[in-house]
Amino acid sequence: MMYRMYDLIQKKKDKKELSRDEIFYMINAFTTGEISNEQMSAFCMAVYFNGMNAFETAHLTQAMVESGDVVDLSGIDGVKMDKHSTGGVGDKTTFIIMSIVASLGIKVAKMSGRGLGHTGGTLDKIEAIPGFKIDLEPTEFIKNVNEIGASLAGQTGELVPADKKLYALRDVTATVDNISLIAASVMSKKIASGSNGIVLDVKTGTGAFMKTLEESLELASEMVSIGNIAGRKIAALVTDMNVPTGNAIGNTLEVIEAIEVLTGAGPDDLKSICLELASNMIHLAINLPIEDARTMAQKQIENGAAYEKFKEIVQRQGGDISYIENPSLFKVATIKYELLSKTSGYISEMNAQAIGTASSILGAGRIKATDKIDYAAGIVLKAKTGSYVATGDVIAVFHTNNERVLQDAISTFTDGLKFSETPPEEKPLIYARVTVDKIEKY
Numbered sequence: 504m505m506y507r508m509y510d511l512i513q514k515k516k517d518k519k520e521l522s523r524d525e526i527f528y529m530i531n532a533f534t535t536g537e538i539s540n541e542q543m544s545a546f547c548m549a550v551y552f553n554g555m556n557a558f559e560t561a562h563l564t565q566a567m568v569e570s571g572d573v574v575d576l577s578g579i580d581g582v583k584m585d586k587h588s589t590g591g592v593g594d595k596t597t598f599i600i601m602s603i604v605a606s607l608g609i610k611v612a613k614m615s616g617r618g619l620g621h622t623g624g625t626l627d628k629i630e631a632i633p634g635f636k637i638d639l640e641p642t643e644f645i646k647n648v649n650e651i652g653a654s655l656a657g658q659t660g661e662l663v664p665a666d667k668k669l670y671a672l673r674d675v676t677a678t679v680d681n682i683s684l685i686a687a688s689v690m691s692k693k694i695a696s697g698s699n700g701i702v703l704d705v706k707t708g709t710g711a712f713m714k715t716l717e718e719s720l721e722l723a724s725e726m727v728s729i730g731n732i733a734g735r736k737i738a739a740l741v742t743d744m745n746v747p748t749g750n751a752i753g754n755t756l757e758v759i760e761a762i763e764v765l766t767g768a769g770p771d772d773l774k775s776i777c778l779e780l781a782s783n784m785i786h787l788a789i790n791l792p793i794e795d796a797r798t799m800a801q802k803q804i805e806n807g808a809a810y811e812k813f814k815e816i817v818q819r820q821g822g823d824i825s826y827i828e829n830p831s832l833f834k835v836a837t838i839k840y841e842l843l844s845k846t847s848g849y850i851s852e853m854n855a856q857a858i859g860t861a862s863s864i865l866g867a868g869r870i871k872a873t874d875k876i877d878y879a880a881g882i883v884l885k886a887k888t889g890s891y892v893a894t895g896d897v898i899a900v901f902h903t904n905n906e907r908v909l910q911d912a913i914s915t916f917t918d919g920l921k922f923s924e925t926p927p928e929e930k931p932l933i934y935a936r937v938t939v940d941k942i943e944k945y
Contacts, residue, residue, distance in 0.1 A: 508532070508542045515549040523562045530566035534665045540672055547669075547678040555683040560725060561732045563683070567691035570665035574697035576612055578645045582736075582788045583612045585698035586780060587689060589713070589722070591706040592859035593747035595757035597625050597655070599764050599777040600784065602813035605652035606803045609788045612648050613655045614662075614696045626657055627868075631754040631833070631878040635822035651815050663691045680712055686725040693730070700736035700787040702780055703727070707934065708745030709919075710855025716741070716934055723937040731939045736787040739937040742776055743930055746888045747855050749773035753867035753881015753902060759830045765810040772932055774804075779933055836879040836902035840909060844892040848922040853888045857919025864912040865903040877904055882916070889927055 506528045514521060521529075529546070532538045555563065576583050584604060588594050601611040615625035626637050639647070639656040647654035666688050673679045693701050703726055706712070707719035723739035730737035742748075749770045751760040763769035764777065778800050785796035803809040814824045826832045862868060866877030883900045886892050898920075901912060936943045 508538050508546070512542060512545050512549060515546060515553060518553045520556060521559055521562075523558075526559065526562040527566045527569075530563070530570055530665050534570045534668060543669070543672055544676045544678075547673055547676060547681075547684065550684060551678045551681045554681070557725070557728055560683045560687055561729050564687040564691045564694065564729050565733070567663050567665040567669070567687060568695045571661040571663050571695070573695050574614070574641070574662070576645065576648075576697035579610055579612060579648045581610050582700055583610050583648070583698040584700045584702070584784045584788050585611070585613060585693060585696060586702045586704065586784060587693055588704040589685075589689065589706050589711065591744040591748060592710040592855045592862070593749045593752045593757065593773075594704075594706075595628060595749065595751070595761045596704065596773070596777050596780060598629070598758070598761040598813060599773075599809070600781045601653045601655065602765060602809040602816065603777070603781040603800050603803045604784045604788070605816070606808040606812040607785065607799065608652060609785065610648050611653040611784075612644070612696070612698050613653065614658050614692075615655060616658070625655070627876050627878075628754045628757050629655060629822075631758050632817055632822040632826055635817060636820045639820070647816075647819055651819055652812070653816050654820070655816065656820075658692075658696075663695050666691050682713075682718065682722050682725055685712060686722060686729060690726050690729040690733070694733050694735065698735070700784070701730055702783045702787065703737070703739035704776075704780055705739050705741045705937075706744035707741055708743055708855060708930075709852075709857075710747065710859055711744040720935060720937065720942060723935075724942065727937050727939055737939070738783050738787060740779060740783065741934040741937065743932050743934065744855050745930060746853050747858055747884065748776060750884040750887075751881065752858060752862040752884075753865070754876060754878045755833045755835075756881040756883060756902065759833065762810075762813075762827055762830055765804065765813055766807075767804060775932055783936070834879050836877075836904050838901070838903050838906055838909065840901040840903075840913075841897045842899045842901060842913060842916065844886075844894055844896045844898050846922055847893045848891070848924055849926045850886055850888050850890050850892065850898075850920065851923040851927040852919070852921035853884075854919030857915055858882060858884075861901075861912040861916040861919075864908050864915060865901060866905055866908070879904060889929060891926075 605611050637657045705723040713719040719741045751757045781800040782797035818824045866880035880903045885897045933945045
Protein backbone atom coordinates (compact mmCIF):
# COMPACT_ATOMS: atom_id res chain seq x y z
CA MET A 504 0.00 0.00 0.00
CA MET A 505 1.24 3.50 -0.84
CA TYR A 506 1.20 6.26 1.75
CA ARG A 507 1.51 10.01 1.56
CA MET A 508 3.81 11.72 4.05
CA TYR A 509 1.36 14.63 4.19
CA ASP A 510 -1.29 12.27 5.59
CA LEU A 511 1.10 10.84 8.21
CA ILE A 512 2.03 14.32 9.40
CA GLN A 513 -1.66 15.22 9.62
CA LYS A 514 -2.42 12.02 11.51
CA LYS A 515 0.25 12.67 14.14
CA LYS A 516 -0.73 16.34 14.35
CA ASP A 517 -4.25 15.12 15.20
CA LYS A 518 -2.80 12.86 17.97
CA LYS A 519 -3.72 9.64 16.16
CA GLU A 520 -1.68 6.39 16.29
CA LEU A 521 0.43 5.45 13.29
CA SER A 522 0.48 1.80 12.19
CA ARG A 523 3.60 -0.34 11.88
CA ASP A 524 3.38 -0.21 8.08
CA GLU A 525 3.03 3.57 8.05
CA ILE A 526 6.10 4.00 10.26
CA PHE A 527 8.21 1.55 8.24
CA TYR A 528 7.19 3.30 5.00
CA MET A 529 8.13 6.70 6.44
CA ILE A 530 11.58 5.63 7.72
CA ASN A 531 12.46 3.75 4.54
CA ALA A 532 11.34 6.62 2.30
CA PHE A 533 13.17 9.21 4.41
CA THR A 534 16.39 7.16 4.39
CA THR A 535 16.32 6.84 0.60
CA GLY A 536 15.49 10.52 0.08
CA GLU A 537 11.91 10.10 -1.12
CA ILE A 538 10.64 12.15 1.83
CA SER A 539 12.00 15.68 2.14
CA ASN A 540 13.72 17.17 5.19
CA GLU A 541 10.90 19.72 5.41
CA GLN A 542 8.24 17.03 5.75
CA MET A 543 10.25 14.98 8.24
CA SER A 544 10.92 18.16 10.26
CA ALA A 545 7.17 18.77 10.44
CA PHE A 546 6.61 15.18 11.55
CA CYS A 547 9.28 15.45 14.29
CA MET A 548 7.66 18.63 15.59
CA ALA A 549 4.26 16.90 15.66
CA VAL A 550 5.84 14.04 17.67
CA TYR A 551 7.58 16.56 19.93
CA PHE A 552 4.23 18.05 20.95
CA ASN A 553 1.97 14.99 20.76
CA GLY A 554 4.34 12.09 21.53
CA MET A 555 4.23 8.48 20.44
CA ASN A 556 2.83 5.52 22.34
CA ALA A 557 4.89 2.44 23.27
CA PHE A 558 3.91 0.51 20.14
CA GLU A 559 4.69 3.41 17.79
CA THR A 560 8.08 3.92 19.47
CA ALA A 561 8.89 0.20 19.22
CA HIS A 562 7.96 0.19 15.51
CA LEU A 563 10.03 3.34 14.92
CA THR A 564 13.01 1.71 16.62
CA GLN A 565 12.75 -1.49 14.57
CA ALA A 566 12.31 0.45 11.33
CA MET A 567 15.53 2.34 12.06
CA VAL A 568 17.32 -0.93 12.94
CA GLU A 569 16.31 -2.40 9.58
CA SER A 570 17.40 0.72 7.66
CA GLY A 571 21.00 -0.56 7.57
CA ASP A 572 23.35 -3.29 8.69
CA VAL A 573 22.72 -5.39 11.80
CA VAL A 574 25.81 -6.74 13.57
CA ASP A 575 25.87 -10.54 13.67
CA LEU A 576 27.42 -11.66 16.96
CA SER A 577 26.35 -15.28 16.61
CA GLY A 578 30.03 -16.19 16.23
CA ILE A 579 30.59 -15.21 19.88
CA ASP A 580 29.99 -17.99 22.38
CA GLY A 581 27.56 -17.39 25.24
CA VAL A 582 25.58 -14.33 26.30
CA LYS A 583 26.87 -11.04 24.87
CA MET A 584 26.49 -8.02 27.18
CA ASP A 585 26.51 -4.32 26.36
CA LYS A 586 26.19 -1.12 28.37
CA HIS A 587 25.04 2.28 27.20
CA SER A 588 25.07 5.70 28.83
CA THR A 589 22.75 8.46 27.66
CA GLY A 590 25.68 10.86 27.96
CA GLY A 591 27.22 12.84 30.75
CA VAL A 592 30.29 14.67 32.00
CA GLY A 593 33.28 12.75 33.36
CA ASP A 594 31.67 9.45 32.40
CA LYS A 595 34.55 7.00 32.01
CA THR A 596 32.60 4.05 33.42
CA THR A 597 32.84 1.88 30.27
CA PHE A 598 36.55 1.10 30.78
CA ILE A 599 36.01 0.01 34.38
CA ILE A 600 32.78 -1.92 33.88
CA MET A 601 33.82 -3.91 30.82
CA SER A 602 37.06 -4.90 32.57
CA ILE A 603 35.22 -6.10 35.68
CA VAL A 604 32.59 -8.07 33.75
CA ALA A 605 35.00 -9.59 31.20
CA SER A 606 37.36 -10.66 33.99
CA LEU A 607 34.54 -12.93 35.19
CA GLY A 608 34.29 -14.68 31.82
CA ILE A 609 31.20 -12.78 30.68
CA LYS A 610 31.41 -11.55 27.08
CA VAL A 611 31.28 -7.78 26.51
CA ALA A 612 30.85 -6.63 22.91
CA LYS A 613 31.01 -2.82 23.18
CA MET A 614 30.48 -0.41 20.31
CA SER A 615 30.81 3.24 21.30
CA GLY A 616 30.64 6.71 19.85
CA ARG A 617 32.43 10.04 19.93
CA GLY A 618 31.64 13.13 21.95
CA LEU A 619 29.89 16.27 20.79
CA GLY A 620 29.00 19.38 22.79
CA HIS A 621 29.39 19.14 26.58
CA THR A 622 29.45 15.32 26.75
CA GLY A 623 32.59 13.25 26.22
CA GLY A 624 32.87 10.30 23.87
CA THR A 625 34.19 6.87 24.89
CA LEU A 626 36.13 6.46 21.63
CA ASP A 627 37.86 9.81 22.07
CA LYS A 628 38.89 8.85 25.58
CA ILE A 629 40.28 5.41 24.76
CA GLU A 630 42.21 6.85 21.80
CA ALA A 631 44.18 8.92 24.31
CA ILE A 632 46.09 5.67 24.87
CA PRO A 633 48.85 5.65 22.21
CA GLY A 634 48.28 3.01 19.54
CA PHE A 635 44.77 1.97 20.61
CA LYS A 636 42.83 0.87 17.52
CA ILE A 637 39.07 1.33 17.46
CA ASP A 638 38.46 0.58 13.77
CA LEU A 639 38.11 -3.20 13.82
CA GLU A 640 36.85 -5.55 11.14
CA PRO A 641 33.83 -7.59 12.35
CA THR A 642 35.90 -10.80 12.34
CA GLU A 643 38.60 -9.18 14.48
CA PHE A 644 36.00 -7.75 16.89
CA ILE A 645 34.37 -11.18 17.32
CA LYS A 646 37.75 -12.90 17.68
CA ASN A 647 38.74 -10.49 20.48
CA VAL A 648 35.52 -11.06 22.41
CA ASN A 649 35.80 -14.84 22.07
CA GLU A 650 39.46 -14.98 23.10
CA ILE A 651 39.76 -12.35 25.84
CA GLY A 652 36.12 -11.67 26.71
CA ALA A 653 35.79 -8.08 25.53
CA SER A 654 36.37 -5.61 22.73
CA LEU A 655 35.72 -1.88 22.37
CA ALA A 656 35.24 -0.51 18.87
CA GLY A 657 33.58 2.12 16.75
CA GLN A 658 30.59 1.22 14.65
CA THR A 659 31.42 -0.66 11.46
CA GLY A 660 29.45 -0.75 8.23
CA GLU A 661 26.27 1.25 7.72
CA LEU A 662 24.65 0.84 11.13
CA VAL A 663 21.26 2.56 11.54
CA PRO A 664 21.62 5.17 8.75
CA ALA A 665 18.06 6.35 9.40
CA ASP A 666 19.05 7.45 12.89
CA LYS A 667 22.09 9.39 11.66
CA LYS A 668 19.96 11.25 9.12
CA LEU A 669 17.07 11.80 11.50
CA TYR A 670 19.28 12.95 14.38
CA ALA A 671 21.00 15.53 12.16
CA LEU A 672 17.57 16.91 11.31
CA ARG A 673 16.37 16.91 14.93
CA ASP A 674 19.56 18.69 15.96
CA VAL A 675 18.73 21.75 13.82
CA THR A 676 14.96 21.78 14.42
CA ALA A 677 14.93 21.80 18.26
CA THR A 678 13.34 18.33 18.45
CA VAL A 679 16.19 16.40 20.09
CA ASP A 680 14.75 16.32 23.61
CA ASN A 681 11.65 14.19 23.02
CA ILE A 682 11.50 10.95 24.99
CA SER A 683 10.13 8.75 22.19
CA LEU A 684 12.67 10.04 19.65
CA ILE A 685 15.57 9.70 22.12
CA ALA A 686 14.49 6.18 23.11
CA ALA A 687 14.19 5.05 19.48
CA SER A 688 17.56 6.61 18.61
CA VAL A 689 19.43 4.95 21.48
CA MET A 690 17.75 1.56 21.27
CA SER A 691 17.99 1.24 17.48
CA LYS A 692 21.79 1.42 17.78
CA LYS A 693 21.88 -0.99 20.72
CA ILE A 694 19.63 -3.54 19.04
CA ALA A 695 21.54 -3.27 15.74
CA SER A 696 24.78 -3.84 17.67
CA GLY A 697 23.69 -7.41 18.33
CA SER A 698 24.15 -8.03 22.08
CA ASN A 699 21.72 -10.26 24.02
CA GLY A 700 21.81 -8.19 27.20
CA ILE A 701 21.91 -4.42 27.75
CA VAL A 702 22.33 -2.31 30.87
CA LEU A 703 21.38 1.34 30.39
CA ASP A 704 22.85 4.19 32.42
CA VAL A 705 20.22 6.91 32.12
CA LYS A 706 21.61 10.20 33.37
CA THR A 707 19.47 12.84 35.07
CA GLY A 708 20.26 16.43 36.02
CA THR A 709 21.97 19.54 34.70
CA GLY A 710 24.55 17.65 32.63
CA ALA A 711 22.07 15.20 31.07
CA PHE A 712 19.58 15.35 28.20
CA MET A 713 16.84 14.66 30.74
CA LYS A 714 16.97 17.38 33.40
CA THR A 715 14.32 16.02 35.79
CA LEU A 716 13.98 12.66 37.53
CA GLU A 717 10.46 12.22 36.17
CA GLU A 718 11.63 12.60 32.57
CA SER A 719 14.59 10.28 33.18
CA LEU A 720 12.39 7.56 34.67
CA GLU A 721 10.02 7.87 31.71
CA LEU A 722 12.91 7.59 29.24
CA ALA A 723 14.38 4.60 31.10
CA SER A 724 11.03 2.82 31.15
CA GLU A 725 10.48 3.45 27.44
CA MET A 726 13.91 2.12 26.48
CA VAL A 727 13.54 -0.94 28.70
CA SER A 728 10.15 -1.63 27.10
CA ILE A 729 11.66 -1.37 23.59
CA GLY A 730 14.51 -3.72 24.53
CA ASN A 731 12.11 -6.22 26.01
CA ILE A 732 9.89 -6.18 22.90
CA ALA A 733 13.05 -6.79 20.84
CA GLY A 734 13.84 -9.87 22.96
CA ARG A 735 16.79 -8.45 24.90
CA LYS A 736 17.65 -8.95 28.57
CA ILE A 737 17.58 -5.36 29.79
CA ALA A 738 17.64 -3.11 32.84
CA ALA A 739 18.31 0.58 33.40
CA LEU A 740 19.82 2.57 36.24
CA VAL A 741 18.89 6.23 36.60
CA THR A 742 22.03 7.98 37.86
CA ASP A 743 22.87 11.52 38.90
CA MET A 744 24.42 14.00 36.45
CA ASN A 745 23.95 17.24 38.37
CA VAL A 746 27.65 16.87 39.17
CA PRO A 747 30.30 15.23 36.94
CA THR A 748 31.11 11.58 37.60
CA GLY A 749 34.45 11.38 39.39
CA ASN A 750 36.87 14.31 39.47
CA ALA A 751 38.45 14.21 36.00
CA ILE A 752 36.87 15.66 32.85
CA GLY A 753 38.87 15.26 29.64
CA ASN A 754 40.22 12.34 27.66
CA THR A 755 43.64 11.46 29.10
CA LEU A 756 42.60 12.69 32.56
CA GLU A 757 39.61 10.33 32.54
CA VAL A 758 41.63 7.33 31.38
CA ILE A 759 44.06 7.93 34.26
CA GLU A 760 41.16 8.14 36.73
CA ALA A 761 39.70 4.89 35.38
CA ILE A 762 43.09 3.22 35.94
CA GLU A 763 43.05 4.54 39.51
CA VAL A 764 39.70 2.88 40.18
CA LEU A 765 40.84 -0.40 38.60
CA THR A 766 43.87 -0.39 40.91
CA GLY A 767 41.72 0.09 44.01
CA ALA A 768 41.85 3.87 44.37
CA GLY A 769 39.92 6.66 42.63
CA PRO A 770 36.82 8.68 43.61
CA ASP A 771 34.11 6.92 45.61
CA ASP A 772 31.23 8.15 43.43
CA LEU A 773 32.78 6.75 40.25
CA LYS A 774 33.60 3.47 41.96
CA SER A 775 30.07 3.09 43.37
CA ILE A 776 28.33 3.74 40.05
CA CYS A 777 30.66 1.32 38.23
CA LEU A 778 30.05 -1.45 40.75
CA GLU A 779 26.29 -1.02 40.47
CA LEU A 780 26.32 -1.05 36.66
CA ALA A 781 28.69 -4.02 36.58
CA SER A 782 26.60 -5.99 39.07
CA ASN A 783 23.51 -5.45 36.90
CA MET A 784 25.38 -6.75 33.84
CA ILE A 785 26.50 -9.81 35.80
CA HIS A 786 22.94 -10.34 37.08
CA LEU A 787 21.46 -10.27 33.57
CA ALA A 788 24.20 -12.46 32.11
CA ILE A 789 24.23 -15.30 34.64
CA ASN A 790 21.06 -14.67 36.68
CA LEU A 791 23.01 -14.10 39.91
CA PRO A 792 21.25 -12.06 42.63
CA ILE A 793 22.29 -8.40 42.49
CA GLU A 794 23.85 -8.48 45.98
CA ASP A 795 26.04 -11.47 45.10
CA ALA A 796 26.95 -9.92 41.76
CA ARG A 797 28.00 -6.71 43.50
CA THR A 798 30.27 -8.64 45.88
CA MET A 799 31.76 -10.51 42.94
CA ALA A 800 32.44 -7.26 41.05
CA GLN A 801 34.12 -5.71 44.09
CA LYS A 802 36.41 -8.73 44.44
CA GLN A 803 37.56 -8.38 40.82
CA ILE A 804 38.90 -4.93 41.65
CA GLU A 805 40.40 -5.98 44.98
CA ASN A 806 42.25 -8.98 43.54
CA GLY A 807 43.55 -7.06 40.51
CA ALA A 808 41.73 -9.20 37.93
CA ALA A 809 39.78 -6.27 36.44
CA TYR A 810 42.96 -4.18 36.07
CA GLU A 811 44.76 -7.06 34.33
CA LYS A 812 41.77 -7.52 32.01
CA PHE A 813 41.88 -3.83 31.06
CA LYS A 814 45.56 -4.15 30.17
CA GLU A 815 44.74 -7.22 28.07
CA ILE A 816 42.00 -5.35 26.19
CA VAL A 817 44.32 -2.40 25.54
CA GLN A 818 47.20 -4.62 24.38
CA ARG A 819 44.96 -6.71 22.12
CA GLN A 820 43.82 -3.56 20.31
CA GLY A 821 47.31 -2.19 19.78
CA GLY A 822 47.48 0.13 22.78
CA ASP A 823 50.75 0.70 24.63
CA ILE A 824 50.18 -0.86 28.07
CA SER A 825 53.23 0.87 29.50
CA TYR A 826 50.94 3.92 29.80
CA ILE A 827 48.46 1.85 31.79
CA GLU A 828 51.19 0.54 34.07
CA ASN A 829 52.76 3.99 34.43
CA PRO A 830 50.20 6.78 33.77
CA SER A 831 52.88 9.44 34.27
CA LEU A 832 53.95 8.64 30.68
CA PHE A 833 50.84 10.35 29.28
CA LYS A 834 51.46 13.76 27.73
CA VAL A 835 50.28 16.60 29.95
CA ALA A 836 49.04 20.06 29.03
CA THR A 837 51.51 22.93 28.94
CA ILE A 838 49.18 25.09 31.06
CA LYS A 839 47.75 24.06 34.42
CA TYR A 840 45.66 26.86 35.90
CA GLU A 841 44.39 26.63 39.48
CA LEU A 842 40.95 28.20 39.90
CA LEU A 843 40.75 29.70 43.39
CA SER A 844 37.55 30.32 45.30
CA LYS A 845 36.66 34.00 45.70
CA THR A 846 34.34 33.28 48.58
CA SER A 847 33.90 31.03 51.59
CA GLY A 848 31.01 28.63 51.95
CA TYR A 849 29.53 25.37 50.73
CA ILE A 850 29.30 24.68 47.02
CA SER A 851 25.55 24.32 46.64
CA GLU A 852 25.53 23.79 42.89
CA MET A 853 28.15 22.77 40.34
CA ASN A 854 26.36 22.71 37.00
CA ALA A 855 27.64 19.63 35.16
CA GLN A 856 26.76 20.97 31.71
CA ALA A 857 28.73 24.18 32.36
CA ILE A 858 31.73 22.12 33.49
CA GLY A 859 31.53 19.87 30.44
CA THR A 860 31.30 22.90 28.16
CA ALA A 861 34.29 24.52 29.89
CA SER A 862 36.30 21.34 29.35
CA SER A 863 35.36 21.36 25.65
CA ILE A 864 36.44 25.00 25.36
CA LEU A 865 39.84 24.02 26.80
CA GLY A 866 40.19 21.55 23.92
CA ALA A 867 38.91 18.30 25.44
CA GLY A 868 35.76 18.11 23.33
CA ARG A 869 34.07 19.22 20.14
CA ILE A 870 31.70 22.09 19.67
CA LYS A 871 31.19 20.90 16.07
CA ALA A 872 31.90 17.46 14.58
CA THR A 873 34.98 18.62 12.61
CA ASP A 874 36.82 19.99 15.67
CA LYS A 875 40.06 18.28 16.72
CA ILE A 876 40.52 16.86 20.22
CA ASP A 877 43.35 17.85 22.54
CA TYR A 878 43.74 14.66 24.58
CA ALA A 879 45.64 16.41 27.40
CA ALA A 880 43.03 19.15 27.91
CA GLY A 881 40.37 19.09 30.60
CA ILE A 882 39.53 19.84 34.21
CA VAL A 883 40.32 18.14 37.50
CA LEU A 884 37.87 19.02 40.27
CA LYS A 885 39.32 19.60 43.72
CA ALA A 886 35.93 20.34 45.32
CA LYS A 887 32.40 19.32 44.36
CA THR A 888 28.82 20.07 45.36
CA GLY A 889 28.58 19.80 49.15
CA SER A 890 32.25 20.65 49.74
CA TYR A 891 33.15 23.55 52.04
CA VAL A 892 35.74 25.90 50.56
CA ALA A 893 37.50 28.89 52.09
CA THR A 894 38.54 31.96 50.13
CA GLY A 895 41.67 31.08 48.18
CA ASP A 896 41.07 27.30 48.16
CA VAL A 897 41.57 25.50 44.84
CA ILE A 898 38.23 24.48 43.32
CA ALA A 899 39.57 23.03 40.08
CA VAL A 900 42.68 22.76 37.92
CA PHE A 901 42.30 23.64 34.23
CA HIS A 902 44.53 21.78 31.75
CA THR A 903 45.03 23.26 28.27
CA ASN A 904 47.56 23.86 25.51
CA ASN A 905 45.75 26.98 24.30
CA GLU A 906 46.08 30.02 26.56
CA ARG A 907 43.62 32.02 24.43
CA VAL A 908 40.64 29.88 25.52
CA LEU A 909 41.41 29.89 29.23
CA GLN A 910 39.36 32.93 30.28
CA ASP A 911 36.32 31.76 28.31
CA ALA A 912 36.53 28.34 30.01
CA ILE A 913 36.92 29.94 33.46
CA SER A 914 33.87 32.18 32.90
CA THR A 915 31.76 29.26 31.69
CA PHE A 916 32.81 27.13 34.67
CA THR A 917 32.26 29.83 37.33
CA ASP A 918 28.83 30.73 35.89
CA GLY A 919 27.79 27.20 36.85
CA LEU A 920 28.83 27.57 40.52
CA LYS A 921 26.61 28.58 43.44
CA PHE A 922 27.56 28.90 47.10
CA SER A 923 25.58 28.82 50.35
CA GLU A 924 26.23 29.22 54.06
CA THR A 925 24.77 25.80 54.85
CA PRO A 926 25.40 22.41 53.24
CA PRO A 927 23.05 21.59 50.34
CA GLU A 928 20.74 18.59 50.48
CA GLU A 929 22.71 15.52 49.41
CA LYS A 930 21.48 13.92 46.19
CA PRO A 931 21.75 10.16 45.64
CA LEU A 932 24.20 8.81 43.08
CA ILE A 933 21.61 6.30 41.87
CA TYR A 934 17.91 7.15 41.94
CA ALA A 935 16.28 4.00 40.64
CA ARG A 936 16.59 0.67 38.87
CA VAL A 937 14.10 0.16 36.05
CA THR A 938 13.11 -3.25 34.71
CA VAL A 939 10.18 -4.46 32.62
CA ASP A 940 8.25 -5.30 35.78
CA LYS A 941 8.94 -2.37 38.09
CA ILE A 942 10.74 0.82 39.06
CA GLU A 943 12.78 0.22 42.19
CA LYS A 944 13.72 3.47 43.95
CA TYR A 945 17.08 3.55 45.80
